[in-house]
Amino acid sequence: MDVADVLLAAAVQRPTLAVMVEPGKRGHDVLLETAEGITHAMTLDAAIGDAVVARVALVVGLDVAAPAGQLGRATVSVGGASAELVAMTFHRGGGQGFEVRRLVGSSDALPMQGPGATATADRLGAYRLIDKLGEGGTGVVYRAVHVALGKPVAVKVLHTDVARDPRLATTLLREGRLASRAHHPGIVDVTDFGTTRDGRTYLVMELLNWPTLRDLLREGALQEERAVAICRQILAALEEAHLQGVVHRDLKPANVFVGPNDTVKIGDFGTARFMQPGAGGVKDTRENTVTGSPDYMSPEHCRGQLTDGRTDIYALGCMLFEMLTGDVPYTGDTAVAVMIKQVNEPVPALVSPGGAVSDPLAEIVRRAMSKRVETRYQTAGEMLGELDRATSSLMARGWRRWLTR
Numbered sequence: 485m486d487v488a489d490v491l492l493a494a495a496v497q498r499p500t501l502a503v504m505v506e507p508g509k510r511g512h513d514v515l516l517e518t519a520e521g522i523t524h525a526m527t528l529d530a531a532i533g534d535a536v537v538a539r540v541a542l543v544v545g546l547d548v549a550a551p552a553g554q555l556g557r558a559t560v561s562v563g564g565a566s567a568e569l570v571a572m573t574f575h576r577g578g579g580q581g582f583e584v585r586r587l588v589g590s591s592d593a594l595p596m597q598g599p600g601a602t603a604t605a606d607r608l609g610a611y612r613l614i615d616k617l618g619e620g621g622t623g624v625v626y627r628a629v630h631v632a633l634g635k636p637v638a639v640k641v642l643h644t645d646v647a648r649d650p651r652l653a654t655t656l657l658r659e660g661r662l663a664s665r666a667h668h669p670g671i672v673d674v675t676d677f678g679t680t681r682d683g684r685t686y687l688v689m690e691l692l693n694w695p696t697l698r699d700l701l702r703e704g705a706l707q708e709e710r711a712v713a714i715c716r717q718i719l720a721a722l723e724e725a726h727l728q729g730v731v732h733r734d735l736k737p738a739n740v741f742v743g744p745n746d747t748v749k750i751g752d753f754g755t756a757r758f759m760q761p762g763a764g765g766v767k768d769t770r771e772n773t774v775t776g777s778p779d780y781m782s783p784e785h786c787r788g789q790l791t792d793g794r795t796d797i798y799a800l801g802c803m804l805f806e807m808l809t810g811d812v813p814y815t816g817d818t819a820v821a822v823m824i825k826q827v828n829e830p831v832p833a834l835v836s837p838g839g840a841v842s843d844p845l846a847e848i849v850r851r852a853m854s855k856r857v858e859t860r861y862q863t864a865g866e867m868l869g870e871l872d873r874a875t876s877s878l879m880a881r882g883w884r885r886w887l888t889r
Contacts, residue, residue, distance in 0.1 A: 487532065488539035493562040495569055495584040501676070502586065505536055507579025512536070517585075530579065537573060537580045544571040570677075574728065585677075607631075608686060609678050611639055620752070627691065637675065641686040670721030672741070672751035692749060697737035697803070705810035705836050708845060709875075710746065715804050716871050717748035722800070723864035725750075726793035733791060735799035736777045737806065778822040779812045783855050786823040794857045797867060801852025808841045809834055813853065827855070844874040 494516065495503045502517040505528070512533025514525040528536065541547070544558040559568050571584045606613040611628040618625045623642040630637060676688035697714065700706065706714070718740060725732065732739075732750065739752040776785055782798035785791050805813045813832055814825035831853045834841035841849075848870050854860040861867040 487528065488536040488543075491536065492540065492543065492560055492569070492584065495586055496560055496562045496565050496567040500586070502583060504581070504583045505533060505540075506581040507533065512579065512581065534580055537582050540571055540582050540584060541573055544569070546571070546573055608639060608641070608680065610676075611637065611688065613639060623686075628688075636691045638689045638691045639686055640689065641680065642684045644684060668721050668724040670717050670749055671725065672749050689751070692741045692743070692751070694741040694743040694749070697740040697742055697748075697807075700742055701737055701806060701810070706807045708808065708836075708842060711804060711807035712845070712871055712875055713746055714740075714742065714748055714807065715800065716868060716875075717746075718750060718800055718803075719864045719868040719871070721748070721750050722793070722796050723868065726796070726864060731791060731793055732796050732799075733785065734776050734780075735796050735803070736780045737803055738777075740803075778819040778826070779814070781823060781826055782857075783827040784857060786826050792857075793864065794860050794862065797852050797861050797864060798854075800867075801849050804845075804852065805831070805834060805849050808845060808849070809836050842874075848874060 491503045491505070491514065494500050499518045500516055504513075504515040504517070504522075506513050506515065507530070508527070510527055511530045512528040514528060515522050516525050543560070558571070559566060567586045569584050569586055571582055573580060573582045608628070610630055610632060612631050614627045614629065616624060617627050617638060623640045626639045626641070628637050628639045629635065672692065673690045674687050675690065677686060679685055705711075718735075722732070722735075734752065735750070739750060741749045741751055743749070778786070780799040780802040782791065782795040785795050785798075802813050805811075814822050814829065816822040816825060831850045834846045834849060840846075848867065851859070851870075852861055852867060861870070
């Protein structure tokens with residue numbers, strides 16, 4: 485208990501930005517993050533480490549026994565100092581850990597000069613905003629740099645209308661952090677967050693100067709082997725996110741970055757949701773709204789019903805369809821027209837520019853896009869196993885082509 489209270493006190497005090505306790509081979513490693521980076525403070529005995537995690541979870545009102553990671557928020561006072569802390573528990577390697585991060589407040593954030601500001605004088609806490617990279621339904625993304633470290637980053641600032649809903653803003657923040665805690669190389673890392681003076685939440689993410697899968701698909705369909713390789717990486721990242729209880733809910737080519745040697749990272753968890761164990765699924769937090777991209781939305785998502793990891797699998801099925809054929813499965817004059825087709829129409833025939841898509845891959849797409857969640861792949865790992873078997877089939881087919889030359 486004393487160790488946990490000391491660590492909470494450290495999280496409140498500057499210059500500490502975050503305190504992390506992570507299970508390792510020799511026990512629990514205690515890490516301290518400041519503007520200069522992360523340092524290893526000590527290693528705790530495994531039993532003491534578990535007790536520390538339980539104490540911190542109790543302080544912020546979390547259930548340490550929950551099978552998936554959780555996130556809570558609490559104001560902690562130590563001496564004359566007080567700070568709002570965001571605490572997150574997670575499971576790794578058979579042990580439990582946590583991260584406690586001080587939420588940067590208005591006293592740390594300089595005002596922005598409008599959603600389209602590009603002046604290099606713009607500052608947001610420890611970051612200098614350089615220019616605008618893009619804008620979506622939930623916020624604006626800027627190219628920025630950490631002033632003290634000189635590290636390039638991307639900063640996403642929520643739109644004012646989104647920030648007015650404190651529940652939604654907190655949820656978006658939570659999902660970004662939970663997704664990053666998957667510690668998977670296939671997920672864009674979220675490294676920091678805070679609030680602007682006008683109350684808007686911002687996230688700080690690793691900056692990727694990679695094209696998106698959408699950019700690649702503008703040139704047409706991909707070769708089957710390449711499509712499979714990209715899909716396999718997406719599934720591996722999704723599997724880890726789903727294990728952490730995070731459902732992406734807006735998986736699409738524009739949110740998948742493709743780097744050197746077709747290395748893949750999934751980004752933009754801004755519309756993701758955390759699925760509590762036993763909850764049966766999640767849905768949009770605002771009444772009478774359905775957020776997502778109609779070209780890749782599952783039938784249950786289109787209806788505004790509960791969604792779980794299987795809705796991401798459906799979206800990936802639509803993406804694999806597009807990677808193999810060069811076209812999205814369904815088109816329509818309006819978003820609603822496309823959503824109606826997602827709900828009611830069978831999966832179209834898969835025909836690539838070079839002819840019919842191979843049977844193993846076509847069958848994988850059809851099952852991933854099953855209208856009924858019960859007949860869809862139930863996990864990302866299950867679909868990944870099917871793709872591995874399809875890869876073997878593609879390799880054998882390639883050898884047969886070579887032998888007949």
